[in-house]
Amino acid sequence: MTGPPLLGAEEEFHVVDLTTRRSAPEVDALLARLDGAEFAPELQRSLVETNTPVCATLDDLRHHLRRLRARLEEVAEPLGLGVVAAGTVPLADEGDAISAGARYERMQHEYQLLVSEQHICGAQVHVDVPDRDVAVQVVRRVAPYLPTLLAISASSPYWRGRDSGYASFRSMVWSRWPTAGPPGHVETAADYDAMVAELIASGTISDPGMVYFDIRPSAHLPTVELRVCDACPQVDDVVLIAGLFRALVGRARADLDAGLPLPASRHELLRAASWRAARSGLEGDLVDLVGPSLVSPPLLIGQLVDHLRPQLEELGDWEQVLELSQATLARGSAAARQRRAFGRRGEFTDVVDALLAHTQGRTPVVEPPTTVPVSPALLGAYRPAAFDEAVSEGGTVLPHYGFLFRALERMGPRGMVAAEGALRAEQRARGVTFRLGDGEQDRLFPLDLVPRIVTAEDWAGLAAGLEQRVRALEAFVRDVYGERRIVADGVVPASVVDHAPGWTWLGTLAPADAVRIAVAGIDLVRDRADHWVVLEDNLRVPSGIGYAITSRRLIRSVMPDLEPPAGVVGLEPVPQTLRSALLSAADPPDPDGAALLTSGPADSAYYEHRLLAEQMGVPLVTPRELSVTDDGVFLPGAGAARRLSTLYRRLDERTLMTARGAEGRLIGRAVGALVARGRVALLNALGNGVADDKLVYAYVPDMVGYYLGEKVLLDNVPTYPCVDPDRRAEVLDRLDELVLKPVDGYGGQGIVIGPHAGAGELAEVSAAIRANPAGWVAQDLVELSTHPTFTGDGLEPRAVDLRAFVAQSHTGGEPRIEVLPAALSRVAPAGSMIVNSSRGGGAKDTWVLR
Structure with a gap:
């Protein structure tokens, strides 16, 4: 194999009704107007898949990703449909119709509710390797880095009309399949094929295509497939993941050639790291398997990019991947952007509209926030005596706090008590x-x-x-x-x-x-x-x-x-x-x-x-x-x-x-x-x-x-130094109006708030000021x-x-x-x-x- 390893990507999309913004089982109408092998049905009829040609550069990959997305929109819009690249869409009905075909019908019979709820979309990246033995070795060596790529892709916070609490709930749905998760502990293609044969013989899966590991060797081609990621609204996030994945494959091959041992990460810890990435996205700490310890996403991603710099420079991808990683960290995960869209008015239609725009590289139209009535459950007895930063004198929540109070209203007091308990547990941990x-x-x-x-x-x-x-x-x-x-x-x-x-x-x-x-x-x-x-x-x-x-x-x-x-x-x-x-x-x-x-x-x-x-x-x-x-x-x-x-x-x-x-x-x-x-x-x-x-x-x-x-x-x-005779006289005359502070006090110690102090306390501070004027100042309350x-x-x-x-x-x-x-x-x-x-x-x- 000469030149840089070739790569390609598969993307899955939700088909949505542009009027209701709900998922729409209309993929057959789309596919009837699309030709070639670049478009295919998925398990459910509200999903469609695209396949890029093999590409030598990240720029080529970006071009084809945009081209295929534009073609989907071109065909869908006259039908009153849109396509969304995201792990989930917030408005989806359980049990959307399953696509036709004996394989899908067999899966429906065997896996029941798993199939009915498979309303999720992922992005997969393929990278060439010399042979399948190398592919199996690469799979094992790359696996510890996959939770970081999952965090970058996280785009599925909503599930069936509610916030799941996860950045990638698609991962949680996907993990229910019996073969989902980190790859098995095999070291050669023969070992891998024997493992697949045993799974088929056990009746757990019916064909090699149902091995749903986070990363796997292709069943037919000398490639490795990355399968852990959510579908990404932003094309640049797919390109970033592809660039990092290709460099990881290159690093793994170099380590193999150098005779370095396979990583010793526990299977359970890999699953835990993936769970944390699905929970947090780019907005919370991720697991650094060296330790292990929790670290911030910018630190972990920055370390990964630096770690891969030799491979990225060899591929000509260094500057582009560095810039893309910094841009992704700056804007946050797609899950966070969806929550921001929802926060403006509390409408899931706003989330879908934003996803439709991001999928095609457009800037979403932003609707103004709406006012929020005071919640009887949370603010029924709320009576601020001074200027309040969130609630007006008339009892309405100020506009820039509207999203926050909508979220608190959904939680209610019981939900907040639970969150407080979780907070204390995190602090202790x-x-x-x-x-x-x-x-x-x-x-x-x-x-x-x-x-x-x-x-x-x-x-x-x-x-x-x-x-x-x-x-x-x-x-x-x-x-x-x-x-x-x-x-x-x-x-x-x-x-x-x-x-x-x-x-x-x-x-x-x-x-x-x-x-x-x-x-x-x-x-x-x-x-x-x-x-x-x-x-x-x-x-x-x-x-x-x-x-x-x-x-x-x-x-x-x-x-x-x-x-x-x-x-x-x-x-x-x-x-x-x-x-x-x-x-x-x-x-x-x-x-x-x-x-x-x-x-x-x-x-x-x-x-x-x-x-x-x-x-x-x-x-x-x-x-x-x-x-x-x-x-x-x-x-x-x-x-x-x-x-x-x-x-x-x-x-x-x-x-x-x-x-x-x-x-x-x-x-x-x-x-x-x-x-x-x-x-x-x-x-x-x-x-x-x-x-x-x-x-x-x-x-x-x-x-x-x-x-x-x-x-x-x-x-x-306004401050009055008591060392000044004129100011001291004024202070002593207004003790019950001022705040008295010892000059060398700290941490709030020694402060006397005149309007809140009793006669005895004021008499004591008066004597202290007279005895040591330079040791005191007074301030207006x-x-x-x-x-x-x-x-x-x-x-x-x-x-x-x-x-x-x-x-x-x-x-x-x-x-x-x-x-x-x-x-x-x-x-x-x-x-x-x-x-x-x-x-x-x-x-x-x-x-x-x-």
């Missing part, structure tokens, strides 16, 4: 925990079922304001550890800087051009629809990014039908953005010299540390594992010690200063000296706390004007917006804030700022406005709409 304090036991991270939505317009305004704020704070930190111009010019009083709890001599060690604030966590609240304000800046070791990523995965896992019509900005690129920020701190960037530094399992956010290190592909290290010398920071290992040039610091300065290294010596000052000499970079920089206490916060708007010369885009909450939160038997309005994350990195010597979409909404307990986890608060997944 994945170890999603945090710790309130020293000596406390780990507890499940409190995550609510109902996601919070931030519209694209809101996010654009927030992103601009957050970027501006971090630029100003970065300039301030550099300045106060250097020339102190802002103090000399009287914009910020010297006492504010000098007495700031976060000021430390360690802040003077960072090189002048270093990015000080690599990761900022900015807490925001809103008191009306068009008004967000900053509540607090966190510039030291802000936590929450990992919990935001995990929250998305968990919610999608237990409630896959919550798919917004506009789509949600994905969180998959976030770890790579953090990695880029980490690597950019070294000159030149050193991919092998980065690590995440944690104090270890005792840290309340250790789960997040572990997750982010895994996702960024860097080691997770504790001070005890480090060897610190005059030459640098080293991570001892089996071979030569690895020098670490950049550390993503997730422990506070005090812990670092008292930490002991691998040799048992204190390492904090030695690390500081290396920072000063440019031998190691710490992200975030030491000393950042000078810019994020509650007194300095009051001057951030002035920093924006002073350093940037710009108008402030995000307001502060902001009524936090509320959001529907599930409480076990219904939804209640709970106060929420938003922690948004901003990353900075060096790009060409200049800081590059990016607002991450991995925002974390925090939820206060009933009757409270304090959202911190340490005070009983919880969290929500936050969906930034595209």
